[in-house]
Amino acid sequence: MRPGRSLRPHVKAFKSTELARHLAGRGNHQAFCCATMREMEGMADAGLGDDLLLANETLAADRLGNLVAAGTGRITVAVDSDETVAVAVAAARRGPLAVLIDVNVGLPRCGCRPDDAGRLAVRARAAGLEVRGVMGYEGHVVGNPDRTWRIEQMSDSMSMLRVAHDAVGGDVISAGGTGTYDLHDWATEVQAGSYLLMDTAYQQLGLPFRQALFVEATIISVHGDEWAVADAGLKSFGMDHGAPTVLDRELFFSSDEHTTFGFADSPAPAVGDRVRMVPAHVDPTVAYHERMLVVSDGDVVDEWRVDLRNW
């Protein structure tokens, strides 16, 4: 499987309708997936709602109902329990809504047991919902640098998803992420987002995606040959996967609005110089920023608002 129609870009990784519009134009993507209702609503409002999947559970029946009532395109939502099926049923009174049965394939998070998927599908169909198929996110697999391990674990996960799909039916088998995008041979679509901007965690996997996102900061203080301080810190970087990397320099530490770094055998910078940093985890990094500057050959050629932040 290669990106194309079988790739459903995940909006959670970049939270920007302007970047999504770029994907729609350059990549001919009309189908996107989202993690929050705000992402769903924002994509629909921006005219990018041809085929939106909320790849997450929600209890926001009113907001989901408003979305389907607006008639902006095909809306599908993941369900994994009687309660989330009931939410979908309530929303579907306002307009057409389809569901995927979300199946736990090894990551202890959302998703029903594989042997409960058929029951939920019956329940959903009995209530009048269209059940398009199944979804199973092998989130415990996608980030591991060992490709052989990823292949084995993904095979186990897809075996679980097959059990569920046998009971549920439907045309859609939605799975995967950036770390398994080229390993799937059975899923009908891959949910990937990090591949677009990348981070140092995914860089370790040796994937054919270049780092596209940098936080560029200004050096505001230089201390002889010992260290310098840039004006971007813990409020600029998702830190759960570790600290950012300062290009060509040696990170000391980040605090709220600062990053202190050593010079790693390079000449000391000057106050006012700029420095580039790469986040360890792209999604919660982008969520701190209100805009991304698009740089081509050193020039800022566009600005994309991060307009889908918050919930």
Added chain:
Amino acid sequence: MRPGRSLRPHVKAFKSTELARHLAGRGNHQAFCCATMREMEGMADAGLGDDLLLANETLAADRLGNLVAAGTGRITVAVDSDETVAVAVAAARRGPLAVLIDVNVGLPRCGCRPDDAGRLAVRARAAGLEVRGVMGYEGHVVGNPDRTWRIEQMSDSMSMLRVAHDAVGGDVISAGGTGTYDLHDWATEVQAGSYLLMDTAYQQLGLPFRQALFVEATIISVHGDEWAVADAGLKSFGMDHGAPTVLDRELFFSSDEHTTFGFADSPAPAVGDRVRMVPAHVDPTVAYHERMLVVSDGDVVDEWRVDLRNW
């Protein structure tokens, strides 16, 4: 020293003019400090600019000039180099601007060497700037749970700041944070912010400040007696000091929009229940949110926008 006139609340910890207005009204605080130009501009625009200190270095001469030109109140900025003095001089052409000489007192971040402070003060005064005094942030001390160690280290830091103040002069000696607020006997003002909302890192210090900030999330998926999933994750919590705490439950892990937790001998929750979480670090947690709900006796009585995010 006790809070009162000698406390200069640090806006970086809450980034909200509405919370600052609450402090101005209830705490009679007219003097605040900020970490970013956006915080400075937002406080001034909101009518809270009587006495604002940018406790950080900036190269944004234009924005600083616009701020002093607006004439909203007393503006002071930290400087630690010839370059940042030059920025202050440029901005001061547009309106009255004072500076503090920022001194490195042991944290490898901004601040000049103590023995360079006098030279910078002479340079600043020769250029026509008012030099109000010195600033030294013992950021390497404030978070350590060992009070005796904090006292010793702070004493060392203040010895460095005394050297600088002897050379600089001026009425202002600005230092400290939540972890050292009651240890200072020489500084004229303490910069503290975390005390207002608190986090689990500062809780370990046994300070007389209650946890006031919680992230309340909805449980969207429950898995028998094993785990449940709440809809707040890495985009809701600053993670540099560690993972959030799920009250009365056992945290498994957080991912972008989810937190999975076990039940810690309590009954399993239901889908739709709410759960409260406490961040490990308050400042980068608040910076992810667009508003805070003010809860009194279980009722939402007000909403404070986090309007000073970004830069």
